[in-house]
Amino acid sequence: xxxxxxxxxxxxxxxxxxxxxxxxxxxxxxxxxxxxxxxxxxxxxxxxxxxxxxxxxxxxxxxxxxxxxxxxxxxxxxxxxxxxxxxxxxxxxxxxxxxxxxxxxxxxxxxxxxxxxxxxxxxxxxxxxxxxxxxxxxxxxxxxxxxxxxxxxxxxxxxxxxxxxxxxxxxxxxxxxxxxxxxxxxxxxxxxxxxxxxxxxxxxxxxxxxxxxxxxxxxxxxxxxxxxxxxxxxxxxxxxxxxxxxxxxxxxxxxxxxxxxxxxxxxxxxxxxxxxxxxxxxxxxxxxxxxxxxxxxxxxxxxxxxxxxxxxxxxxxxxxxxxxxxxxxxxxxxxxxxxxxxxxxxxxxxxxxxxxxxxxxxxxxxxxxxxxxxxxxxxxxxxxxxxxxxxxxxxxxxxxxxxxxxxxxxxxxxxxxxxxxxxxxxxxxxxxxxxxxxxxxx
Amino acid sequence: xxxxxxxxxxxxxxxxxxxxxxxxxxxxxxxxxxxxxxxxxxxxxxxxxxxxxxxxxxxxxxxxxxxxxxxxxxxxxxxxxxxxxxxxxxxxxxxxxxxxxxxxxxxxxxxxxxxxxxxxxxxxxxxxxxxxxxxxxxxxxxxxxxxxxxxxxxxxxxxxxxxxxxxxxxxxxxxxxxxxxxxxxxxxxxxxxxxxxxxxxxxxxxxxxxxxxxxxxxxxxxxxxxxxxxxxxxxxxxxxxxxxxxxxxxxxxxxxxxxxxxxxxxxxxxxxxxxxxxxxxxxxxxxxxxxxxxxxxxx
Numbered sequence: 141x142x143x144x145x146x147x148x149x150x151x152x153x154x155x156x157x158x159x160x161x162x163x164x165x166x167x168x169x170x171x172x173x174x175x176x177x178x179x180x181x182x183x184x185x186x187x188x189x190x191x192x193x194x195x196x197x198x199x200x201x202x203x204x205x206x207x208x209x210x211x212x213x214x215x216x217x218x219x220x221x222x223x224x225x226x227x228x229x230x231x232x233x234x235x236x237x238x239x240x241x242x243x244x245x246x247x248x249x250x251x252x253x254x255x256x257x258x259x260x261x262x263x264x265x266x267x268x269x270x271x272x273x274x275x276x277x278x279x280x281x282x283x284x285x286x287x288x289x290x291x292x293x294x295x296x297x298x299x300x301x302x303x304x305x306x307x308x309x310x311x312x313x314x315x316x317x318x319x320x321x322x323x324x325x326x327x328x329x330x331x332x333x334x335x336x337x338x339x340x341x342x343x344x345x346x347x348x349x350x351x352x353x354x355x356x357x358x359x360x361x362x363x364x365x366x367x368x369x370x371x372x373x374x375x376x377x378x379x380x381x382x383x384x385x386x387x388x389x390x391x392x393x394x395x396x397x398x399x400x401x402x403x404x405x406x407x408x409x410x411x412x413x414x415x416x417x418x419x420x421x422x423x424x425x426x427x428x429x430x431x432x433x434x435x436x437x438x439x440x441x442x443x444x445x446x447x448x449x450x451x452x453x454x455x456x457x458x459x460x461x462x463x464x465x466x467x468x469x470x471x472x473x474x475x476x477x478x479x480x481x482x483x484x485x486x487x488x489x490x491x492x493x494x495x496x497x498x499x500x501x502x503x504x505x506x507x508x509x510x511x512x513x514x515x516x517x518x519x520x521x522x523x524x525x526x527x528x529x530x531x532x533x534x535x536x537x538x539x540x541x542x543x544x545x546x547x548x549x550x551x552x553x554x555x556x557x558x559x560x561x562x563x564x565x566x567x568x569x570x571x572x573x574x575x576x577x578x579x580x581x582x
Numbered sequence: 583x584x585x586x587x588x589x590x591x592x593x594x595x596x597x598x599x600x601x602x603x604x605x606x607x608x609x610x611x612x613x614x615x616x617x618x619x620x621x622x623x624x625x626x627x628x629x630x631x632x633x634x635x636x637x638x639x640x641x642x643x644x645x646x647x648x649x650x651x652x653x654x655x656x657x658x659x660x661x662x663x664x665x666x667x668x669x670x671x672x673x674x675x676x677x678x679x680x681x682x683x684x685x686x687x688x689x690x691x692x693x694x695x696x697x698x699x700x701x702x703x704x705x706x707x708x709x710x711x712x713x714x715x716x717x718x719x720x721x722x723x724x725x726x727x728x729x730x731x732x733x734x735x736x737x738x739x740x741x742x743x744x745x746x747x748x749x750x751x752x753x754x755x756x757x758x759x760x761x762x763x764x765x766x767x768x769x770x771x772x773x774x775x776x777x778x779x780x781x782x783x784x785x786x787x788x789x790x791x792x793x794x795x796x797x798x799x800x801x802x803x804x805x806x807x808x809x810x811x812x813x814x815x816x817x818x819x820x821x822x823x824x825x826x827x828x829x830x831x832x833x834x835x836x837x838x839x840x841x842x843x844x845x846x847x848x849x850x851x852x853x854x855x856x857x858x859x860x861x862x863x864x865x866x867x868x869x870x871x872x873x874x875x876x877x878x879x880x881x
Contacts, residue, residue: 157680157681157855157858157869157872157873158846158851158855158872158873158874158875160676160680161676161677161680161850161851161854161855162846162847162848162851164672164673164676164677164680164850165673165749165847165848165850165851165854166848167669167672167673167676168669168670168672168673168746168850169749169750169753169848169850213620317594317595479589480589
């Protein structure tokens with residue numbers, strides 16, 4: 141009897157459940173309308189990034205750089221970015237001249253004053269001092285359906301150097317935005333106006349070792365090696381890119397870039413030494429490079445998101461008509477630590493072959509070739525970078541990161557043998573450098 | 583990219599607006615906003631995500647610094663509660679009363695013996711019966727300022743937490759962006775705040791193998807919740823036991839549907855009706871037919 145009643149009561153009640161639950165839900169949701177979330181202010185369309193970089197080569201160049209970037213993004217894919225970079229370089233850089241068993245004296249690129257290299261030391265031009273201001277403005281806008289356009293202007297000014305550039309690109313989103321194809325074009329015009337003028341390629345460096353009766357005589361001899369006060373170059377770049385979403389956690393990118401530079405491509409501060417059969421330097425002549433260069437670069441990058449980390453692998457292959465071929469392999473892996481910080485180790489390996497006209501020195505018994513440079517950047521070398529980045533979020537939700545990396549560059553000998561005293565001397569400048577970078581986004 | 587760190591939101595552009603994805607309450611969460619304005623979408627998605635994370639932080643039983651932990655570790659002493667918690671307790675009380683004790687937030691202690699992971703074992707009768715004295719919402723004493731829970735008993739807000747979070751987030755959206763259609767989906771508990779403008783309805787995929795749900799449910803406004811055991815069940819002596827437990831016996835409900843999907847105004851309503859239908863076992867369909875709501879049962 142009791143059981144029957146119970147069951148009846150239940151089924152009768154059941155019919156009213158929906159209304160009762162609705163009333164209870166409304167009571168709960170109405171009862172505690174709290175103001176949580178009000179302090180979140182999302183009205184800002186602007187985002188700012190700042191950065192500070194210190195770069196130091198052991199005993200050589202050091203640089204400090206400040207970056208300020210502002211991005212205005214009122215709509216998805218509608219973006220304006222303005223960036224200012226200011227860097228300052230000081231220190232010494234290899235002049236290209238060969239080390240000798242005795243000390244050597246050289247004329248500064250400006251013609252004003254001299255620098256010396258101690259016995260056995262690779263000559264370093266110690267007048268490397270410059271401040272560079274770069275400004276960049278870039279607009280990105282939807283062009284038409286599934287196509288985004290981007291265009292920008294770039295301005296870069298150093299004391300003796302001016303660069304102006306324009307760029308434009310289009311990006312097509314295909315197959316539900318899982319693929320993006322992009323094509324871009326940029327054009328830059330650079331003007332060099334070094335203090336002391338443009339040296340006549342392959343002419344001898346005039347060095348005042350007491351042979352000039354007056355300062356004017358030296359100046360006249362120096363001026364005779366100058367062909368102009370300034371020169372310029374033009375660069376055209378074409379970039380083709382393909383970005384492919386492989387699955388929900390993997391993305392891949394392929395880039396091909398073509399670059400053509402023509403005009404004044406020498407470094408007006410670099411010389412190459414002529415040595416005799418005993419390895420003794422008899423002359424230092426200003427370098428000469430071809431007046432055009434065509435480069436091709438192929439790049440592949442893959443990012444894979446694991447549960448608690450992100451892997452980033454990239455490979456670059458580069459080749460140009462100066463005979464340089466290079467490979468770069470980079471591996472970065474970002475690990476999250478808790479909810480608001482991460483650590484990212486970085487490993488990068490770079491190797492390149494020398495340009496056809498690269499020589500650490502020339503033999504004075506042989507004819508001087510049409511093109512010659514002893515700039516180690518055109519030589520054969522490998523570079524290894526080891527780095528660690530630590531990033532964290534402040535209480536206010538802004539992001540900070542600190543990156544410390546170490547770079548070691550080791551040259552390879554491009555010659556089978558060396559004459560006389562050069563067998564006991566360091567021929568190729570090696571390099572160690574440290575980067576310390578701090579970034580803050582707000 | 584699907585990868586989402588805790589407290590990280592990923593926003594992608596979709597055909598009809600923007601989709602924000604994040605993780606909360608151990609579930610993947612989606613927030614679809616019908617707008618062309620990225621900033622507006624961002625504001626809404628962050629509003630929704632922050633509300634989900636706030637409620638998770640406050641009521642998750644996996645954390646040891648919240649009100650849920652304070653209650654469950656009070657060992658019989660009086661615990662101070664805030665108005666929001668009082669509201670939830672009142673709601674739980676009403677659900678307990680309405681269901682004649684079948685919906686009981688203290689039944690979570692049964693988790694100590696029941697596991698519905700693959701290869702989990704079937705607990706002995708003795709072990710199950712030992713826990714029954716620790717179950718019973720009527721043993722809890724609370725008023726608007728404080729609560730007393732018997733030692734060893736537990737309250738698990740998980741039974742209503744996700745539904746509550748969806749409704750709270752929806753409420754914030756409706757208050758601040760009354761004209762925007764926003765679809766909020768926290769791990770299958772779903773609500774639309776306003777009818778979409780550019781299309782007649784949202785297409786909502788539901789975790790069910792029913793033929794009539796193959797193409798998904800069309801929803802212009804309201805809530806959809808699904809209760810079910812498609813993944814969480816035990817096979818014992820050839821019989822299938824779903825994860826919905828009867829708080830009075832301590833055993834899984836027999837002959838319950840595999841899934842129950844209910845459409846209602848709020849997630850709290852839809853979720854509770856779906857759970858109560860499961861608790862009705864073989865009578866789930868007849869229970870739901872009496873509720874004048876749209877529903878789908880998969881047997």
